[in-house]
Amino acid sequence: MGAVEPQVQAVTRTPLIALLGNPNCGKTALFNRLTGARQKVANYAGVTIERKEGSFTSPAGRAFRVLDLPGAYSLSATTPDEAITRDVVGGLRAGEQAPDAVVCVVNATNLRLNLRLVLEIRRLGLPMVLALNMVDVAHKRGIKIDSAKLAQELGMTVVDTVAVQSGGELSLLKALDLMPHAAAVKAAPLSAIDAVPVEETQREVRRILDACVSYANDTGNLSEKIDDVVLHPVFGPILLAALMFLVFQAVFSWAAVPMEMISGAVEAVGAWVGGMMSAGMLRSLLVEGILGGVGSVLVFLPQILILFFFILVLEDCGYLPRAAFLLDRVMGGVGLSGRAFIPLLSSFACAIPGVMAARTIQNPRDRLVTIMIAPLMTCSARLPVYALIIAAFIPNRDVGGGLVNLQGLVLFILYFAGIISAMGVAWVIKRFMGANSHQPLMLELPSYHWPHLRNLALGLWERAKIFLVRVGTVILALMVLLWFLSSFPGAPEGATQPPIYYSIAGMLGRALAVVFGPIGFGWQICIALVPGMAAREVAVGALGTVYALSQTGDELATTLAPIISHSWSLPTALSLLAWYVFAPQCIATLSVVRRETGSVRYAFIMAGYMFALAYTASFITYRVAIAMGA
Numbered sequence: 001m002g003a004v005e006p007q008v009q010a011v012t013r014t015p016l017i018a019l020l021g022n023p024n025c026g027k028t029a030l031f032n033r034l035t036g037a038r039q040k041v042a043n044y045a046g047v048t049i050e051r052k053e054g055s056f057t058s059p060a061g062r063a064f065r066v067l068d069l070p071g072a073y074s075l076s077a078t079t080p081d082e083a084i085t086r087d088v089v090g091g092l093r094a095g096e097q098a099p100d101a102v103v104c105v106v107n108a109t110n111l112r113l114n115l116r117l118v119l120e121i122r123r124l125g126l127p128m129v130l131a132l133n134m135v136d137v138a139h140k141r142g143i144k145i146d147s148a149k150l151a152q153e154l155g156m157t158v159v160d161t162v163a164v165q166s167g168g169e170l171s172l173l174k175a176l177d178l179m180p181h182a183a184a185v186k187a188a189p190l191s192a193i194d195a196v197p198v199e200e201t202q203r204e205v206r207r208i209l210d211a212c213v214s215y216a217n218d219t220g221n222l223s224e225k226i227d228d229v230v231l232h233p234v235f236g237p238i239l240l241a242a243l244m245f246l247v248f249q250a251v252f253s254w255a256a257v258p259m260e261m262i263s264g265a266v267e268a269v270g271a272w273v274g275g276m277m278s279a280g281m282l283r284s285l286l287v288e289g290i291l292g293g294v295g296s297v298l299v300f301l302p303q304i305l306i307l308f309f310f311i312l313v314l315e316d317c318g319y320l321p322r323a324a325f326l327l328d329r330v331m332g333g334v335g336l337s338g339r340a341f342i343p344l345l346s347s348f349a350c351a352i353p354g355v356m357a358a359r360t361i362q363n364p365r366d367r368l369v370t371i372m373i374a375p376l377m378t379c380s381a382r383l384p385v386y387a388l389i390i391a392a393f394i395p396n397r398d399v400g401g402g403l404v405n406l407q408g409l410v411l412f413i414l415y416f417a418g419i420i421s422a423m424g425v426a427w428v429i430k431r432f433m434g435a436n437s438h439q440p441l442m443l444e445l446p447s448y449h450w451p452h453l454r455n456l457a458l459g460l461w462e463r464a465k466i467f468l469v470r471v472g473t474v475i476l477a478l479m480v481l482l483w484f485l486s487s488f489p490g491a492p493e494g495a496t497q498p499p500i501y502y503s504i505a506g507m508l509g510r511a512l513a514v515v516f517g518p519i520g521f522g523w524q525i526c527i528a529l530v531p532g533m534a535a536r537e538v539a540v541g542a543l544g545t546v547y548a549l550s551q552t553g554d555e556l557a558t559t560l561a562p563i564i565s566h567s568w569s570l571p572t573a574l575s576l577l578a579w580y581v582f583a584p585q586c587i588a589t590l591s592v593v594r595r596e597t598g599s600v601r602y603a604f605i606m607a608g609y610m611f612a613l614a615y616t617a618s619f620i621t622y623r624v625a626i627a628m629g630a
């Protein structure tokens with residue numbers, strides 16, 4: 001049986017194609033175009049950090065499976081994400097078949113760098129097609145590539161592709177259709193790659209370029225001219241700071257109108273439901289439990305989308321690696337690698353992709369430090385918490401001659417506090433680990449381009465979907481659970497407090513208040529902290545439910561900010577803000593840290609140090625605020 005199986009497989013198996021190439025050459029864009037998938041595409045190296053599989057059918061009706069892989073400059077991997085690519089191509093991954101053919105994707109405007117990998121992969125002896133991607137840009141820049149000659153020199157089919165244009169993949173599909181239905185070829189071992197010295201490979205690249213590429217009236221690269229300003233030692237950092245500042249201003253000022261619309265709609269629904277039903281358990285569950293909880297999280301959708309709008313634009317236009325360069329010196333000062341910039345920036349969305357993106361960091365210590373501080377970056381789940389408290393306590397007015405919105409300014413300060421403490425913690429960890437010398441940052445600067453509107457729209461839609469699904473599932477379920485725990489058992493005879501005070505949640509909250517009292521958190525806040533462990537924004541929903549149920553009298557409460565501004569003192573509010581800068585709230589992050597570091601130890605260390613920092617920071621904030629008479 002063992003002898004028959006491989007032959008049968010060779011005839012019936014769907015061929016597996018691997019997309020290989022340098023970082024940022026358009027592999028994922030091509031993968032998305034071939035398969036209709038929506039994997040993340042962005043204009044910097046190291047976007048894809050995992051292997052992703054998809055399938056498609058060619059115009060001639062042949063089925064293919066296709067792999068999108070992290071970009072690599074060479075198959076002699078130096079970073080964990082490159083190792084994934086090497087292992088997949090070399091068939092070294094347990095339980096996984098090696099690819100039957102390779103589509104080598106290259107950036108047509110940068111063949112000098114890209115061809116080295118092509119020559120390396122060729123030594124594996126697998127069937128290959130070369131996709132000259134970004135030929136649109138090459139044409140514009142007057143770079144002429146003789147593909148017939150190139151095909152001859154390389155001994156493989158060469159096709160032009162434009163991965164970001166509809167139909168830009170057709171030539172590749174045609175080439176794949178023409179590939180013979182051969183039985184699986186066994187690749188040469190990976191060691192074949194290193195059989196030829198690098199210098200010799202470089203010489204070969206130069207020879208091929210001389211033979212196949214000409215640069216007609218090259219007008220000079222526009223990106224370089226832009227970089228004269230963007231990377232300028234004085235203007236560069238000013239521009240970066242101005243950009244960041246603009247983002248936080250926009251988060252507040254642009255969001256005001258849509259937020260009012262959402263909260264108006266939630267209130268209207270609450271009033272409608274409340275009017276339809278007589279007071280009772282079901283009405284309380286619907287109005288206070290669900291609308292009060294879910295509604296108070298939902299209003300933050302516009303702010304989250306505005307934040308992501310900026311992140312997506314910056315990612316797509318090519319600015320991020322420049323920012324990494326500008327900050328390399330600062331980051332080096334605390335012992336971080338400049339490469340940590342992109343993982344840390346991703347953590348503004350959520351610490352989980354941030355922790356995973358640390359795979360692009362070569363040095364294991366640098367990688368560990370980056371992982372350990374990633375959750376200090378303000379993730380988007382904290383935004384609702386910050387925004388709620390700011391809206392309740394910070395007046396919405398302009399300062400500095402009408403230029404700066406005070407609420408936006410406070411938000412900016414909170415984000416900044418996260419960054420500064422991350423730097424501080426990195427410095428301390430590096431001290432413990434023993435410093436290694438700072439390695440210079442080697443990062444490819446991509447060409448600038450305008451953000452693709454479709455990409456942007458899809459990215460925002462994905463974000464909205466993630467948020468709404470969370471609101472509709474985790475948050476909704478927790479709100480219902482919390483409502484039960486907060487409603488039973490009811491108040492005893494002659495109760496002086498609202499019923500929630502005597503409920504199970506109320507008892508838990510009062511017990512926790514013993515620990516958190518010294519930092520200003522009353523029992524109601526303590527109730528909200530517990531479900532906030534699942535996801536930070538749940539804390540806002542929980543506050544919504546808790547305070548809706550704490551209302552005495554008959555009025556229905558679905559708008560949280562005015563209630564908390566009455567119930568909390570300013571020191572309490574500031575203390576809670578300080579808590580959320582540091583608190584290790586989210587269990588999902590801790591479990592990813594365990595997976596990525598391969599040890600539960602670091603997850604515990606992270607939770608421990610963040611908890612200690614949170615408590616200390618809140619304590620100091622609370623006491624100082626009281627002492628100052630706030």
Ligand SMILES: Nc1nc2c(ncn2[C@@H]2O[C@H](COP(=O)(O)OP(=O)(O)OP(=O)(O)O)[C@@H](O)[C@H]2O)c(=O)[nH]1
Pocket residue numbers: 021022023024025026027028029030040041042043044045046047048049069070071072133134135136137161162163164165316449452
């Ligand atoms: N003009 C133009 N832009 C392209 C083309 N293909 C990709 N891009 C852009 O190039 C950038 C990189 O594309 P990705 O698909 O993320 O590149 P990748 O090779 O998957 O990158 P890594 O995952 O980091 O290795 C994105 O900004 C794309 O929009 C193309 O054919 N023409």
Ligand SMILES: [Mg+2]
Pocket residue numbers: 027028029040047048069070071
């Ligand atoms: Mg990719």
